[in-house]
Amino acid sequence: MSTVTSATAAQSTTQAASSAATQQFGEEFNNFIQLLTAQVKNQDPLAPMDSTQFVEQLATFSSLEQQVNTNSSLGSIASLIGDLHTMFASEWLGETVTVESSWVPYSGSEVQYLTNTPTDADHAYLTVRDPEGEIVWTEELDLESAVHTWNGQTNSGEAASTDTVFEFNIDFYRGTEYIGLGAPQIITTITDVASEDGVLRFGTSSHLTADLYSVSKYDAS
Structure with a gap:
């Protein structure tokens, strides 16, 4: 069985995975903003986007934003758990x-x-x-x-x-x-x-x- 370093290594792995997931969501978030902006800018003034469709896209935008925030929060919690494990390890040895x-x-x-x-x-x-x-x-x-x-x-x-x-x-x-x-x-x-x-x-x-x-x-x- 490994010593205290295993808890630190597990914490680093969790943080890396969380960071990668957050980066992925962030890229999707930016792509969505660019697509929505281009769509509004280039729409036909005589036949504008249907309001219902626009609201649905805004809802998607909001959902994606919440996913980014949730992922960031989970990463912070994982980091905190890793810190607690390291602290407990030092206390019990x-x-x-x-x-x-x-x-x-x-x-x-x-x-x-x-x-x-x-x-x-x-x-x-x-x-x-x-x-x-x-x-x-x-x-x-x-x-x-x-x-x-x-x-x-x-x-x-x-x-x-x-x-x-x-x-x-x-x-x-x-x-x-x-x-x-x-x-x-x-x-x-x-x-x-x-x-x-x-x-x-x-x-x-x-x-x-x-x-x-x-x-x-x-x-x-």
């Missing part, structure tokens, strides 16, 4: 955030995560599965702890394979009553930002990707 995901890439570093625990839950159990769906680790989580970790330990005693994506599921209970299933909120750092189809996408140190609305800033204090 390097920030520590949480990303909710059941699928967690493991690179050999400790995975830190939060749990979105239901208020009435008093027990929670983590289950980690490998890409084949086999359970490699289970443990009961301490709900008094704010941050939980998994360092790649497995039930077999061997370390988990690196560069592998594992599935994390958290089951919540109230006593012996099952409440529901949750996904961990992975603590990670924003490493790069790009704009895709007008939406900001983040790359992270945990190799997870997410859009602007899927991340939350994390304050360890």
